[in-house]
Amino acid sequence: MTDSDKREHEFLSSFTATLMDANGKAILPTKEALSGKIVGLYFSAHWCPPCRRFTPTLISLYNKLKDQNTNFELVFCSLDRSPDQYNEYTATMPWKCIPFAETEELRMKLAMKYGAQGIPHLVLIDSETRQVITDNGVGDVQNDPEGKNFPWKPKSFGEIWPSQYLTKNGLADSADLASKHLMLYFSAHWCPPCKMFTPKLCEAYKTMQKEPGNDFELVFVSSDRDEGSFNEYYGEMPFCALPYENRQAKEQLSKLFGVQGIPNLIMLSPVTDAATGDRTLINPNMRSVIDGGDFSEFPFHPKNYQDLSTGADGINEKKSIVMFCESEDDEEQADIINAIKEAARASKEKGEDYMFFFVTQPGGIGGQVRNLLSLKGNGVTLALLDIPDDGGFYLSTKFDGEKDTLTKEIILEFLANPGARQQMSK
Numbered sequence: 001m002t003d004s005d006k007r008e009h010e011f012l013s014s015f016t017a018t019l020m021d022a023n024g025k026a027i028l029p030t031k032e033a034l035s036g037k038i039v040g041l042y043f044s045a046h047w048c049p050p051c052r053r054f055t056p057t058l059i060s061l062y063n064k065l066k067d068q069n070t071n072f073e074l075v076f077c078s079l080d081r082s083p084d085q086y087n088e089y090t091a092t093m094p095w096k097c098i099p100f101a102e103t104e105e106l107r108m109k110l111a112m113k114y115g116a117q118g119i120p121h122l123v124l125i126d127s128e129t130r131q132v133i134t135d136n137g138v139g140d141v142q143n144d145p146e147g148k149n150f151p152w153k154p155k156s157f158g159e160i161w162p163s164q165y166l167t168k169n170g171l172a173d174s175a176d177l178a179s180k181h182l183m184l185y186f187s188a189h190w191c192p193p194c195k196m197f198t199p200k201l202c203e204a205y206k207t208m209q210k211e212p213g214n215d216f217e218l219v220f221v222s223s224d225r226d227e228g229s230f231n232e233y234y235g236e237m238p239f240c241a242l243p244y245e246n247r248q249a250k251e252q253l254s255k256l257f258g259v260q261g262i263p264n265l266i267m268l269s270p271v272t273d274a275a276t277g278d279r280t281l282i283n284p285n286m287r288s289v290i291d292g293g294d295f296s297e298f299p300f301h302p303k304n305y306q307d308l309s310t311g312a313d314g315i316n317e318k319k320s321i322v323m324f325c326e327s328e329d330d331e332e333q334a335d336i337i338n339a340i341k342e343a344a345r346a347s348k349e350k351g352e353d354y355m356f357f358f359v360t361q362p363g364g365i366g367g368q369v370r371n372l373l374s375l376k377g378n379g380v381t382l383a384l385l386d387i388p389d390d391g392g393f394y395l396s397t398k399f400d401g402e403k404d405t406l407t408k409e410i411i412l413e414f415l416a417n418p419g420a421r422q423q424m425s426k
Contacts, residue, residue: 004128008035011130014110016103019075019096033073033096038151039125040074040137043116046089047081051120054138055093058122061147062095070150071127077107079119105390112316112388124151136255157268158277160252165219166234166241178271181216181299182279183286186254186264188223189233194263197287198236201265204290205239214298216267221250223262263287267299285313305344305356308366312357320355320385321411322369325401326362327378333360336406343411354415372424382406384418394418 001009015030042058044051058074065072074095080086086100098107110116114123115135122137133151134140140152164171185201187194201218208214218239224230230244242250253259257266265286268279282299283289288311289300306313308322321343325336337358344356359366362378373393375381380401386392396414399406 007130011039011125014106014113015075016098016106018099020090020099021096028096034075036071036127038070038072038127038133040072041077041110041114041123041125042074042095042137043077043079043111043114043119043121043123044089045079045081045119046085048079048119054120054141055089057145058141059092059094061141061145061150065147065150066094070147072151077110077116079107079111079116108390109388134255135258154256155252156276157253157256157279158271158273160249160256161277162243162246162249164243166243168238168240171243172240174277177217178274178277179215180270181282182268182270183216183218184221184253184257184266184268185218185239186221186223186259186262186266187233188225188262189229190225191223191262197263197290198233201290202236202238204293204295208295208298211295211298216299221253223250257281257284265290269299285311287311288313303344304348304354305341305358308357308359308369309361309364312365314355315357315385316387318353318355318388320357320387321415322366322383322385323356323358323406323411324366324370324375324379324381324383326359326366328360328380333358339406339408339411342408343415346408346412347415352415356411373422374425382411382414384414386421387424389421391424392421393424394421 012031012034015034017030018027019030019033020026021028044055046052062074076090076093076095076097078086078089078098078100080089080100083100090097114132115121120138121135122141123135124133124137125131126133133153137152144150144152161174163174165174165177166172187198189195205218208216220234220237220239220241222230222233222241222244224233224244227244234241266281267283267286269282270279272278272280283302285302286300288306289295292307292310302313314320321340323336323340325333328336340356340358344354347354347356359369369385372391373383373395382396382399382401384394386394396410397419399410399414404410
């Protein structure tokens with residue numbers, strides 16, 4: 001079996017074996033319906049007013065694409081609450097549908113895999129790579145209802161980035177940045193969280209610029225609503241900016257890097273291909289680095305361990321070790337954190353894809369997770385979260401936080417043999 005065949009098999013296996021055709025009048029094998037095609041996954045529900053407003057626009061586009069013999073198929077992944085809602089909603093749908101009966105777990109897994117945190121949500125999957133082409137299909141359809149730019153594949157960084165950028169001394173040639181790492185700061189003057197974060201970022205920028213070897217530049221990518229607001233906000237910043245008039249570049253950069261909320265800060269490599277001007281994404285969440293205040297590991301490749309109080313990156317997508325140690329003193333917490341880091345590195349070296357978190361302060365995100373696990377007080381506890389498995393979790397029964405010293409070996413053994421699955425409270 002070739003790599004291409006393996007990708008196709010894995011992709012098709014994430015669906016039911018058969019799909020409902022238009023209005024449930026026919027049942028087709030999933031392989032026959034989807035194999036070799038660009039596939040759209042439409043997460044929606046009858047009870048959702050924005051979904052009901054959007055669906056007719058999507059039906060119109062779908063019919064146009066079919067009339068043009070486009071190599072494309074759409075699959076409805078229902079988030080309806082009852083069979084009656086599903087049946088009423090699908091009655092006018094011309095595309096394929098995942099059957100409603102006995103598929104709730106499968107539909108929820110697809111929703112989590114493809115980021116359907118809000119609906120309507122439309123994702124397009126490439127016919128060859130089976131990678132996501134766009135996860136902003138709703139916006140793409142609304143902006144291009146005739147499908148002239150279908151399937152809305154994002155342009156590369158080199159295609160988007162303008163020939164000049166703005167410095168405090170005026171415009172400069174973007175070629176000057178080619179050998180530097182590049183941080184992009186998506187923000188806006190009207191955004192309260194941005195205005196709280198920006199002063200901290202400004203100080204961090206000044207600090208990092210003083211460190212030898214930190215060859216980088218930071219560029220503000222504005223979501224301000226007018227140029228006057230941009231100028232006022234940029235006046236507070238010591239770094240560079242994308243010229244405000246480059247609105248299309250701003251939108252394309254946001255789409256390329258999946259920016260759905262601000263403030264958002266990312267780290268890119270130096271230019272990797274002089275001919276194209278492309279760069280590699282190094283860290284999609286530099287905000288947690290700035291909040292953490294440790295700038296010693298430039299260019300800040302993502303770690304698989306983190307203080308849960310500074311961020312929870314990956315906790316919703318990956319199995320995650322969480323070590324609760326709020327009641328321990330500073331020295332004991334330092335030993336625990338070292339054990340977590342050692343286990344995280346060992347796990348990564350084995351090719352495993354876990355996240356590792358430690359909780360050193362009561363309240364905050366750690367306190368919320370404690371409540372979800374129904375853990376009382378601030379006792380030392382070693383847990384394994386499997387949120388993708390419908391909120392499953394495991395508690396170590398072999399590690400006694402009152403008596404035992406946490407080691408890398410204890411953590412890795414717990415990962416290998418976590419014990420009985422438990423269910424998070426909702």
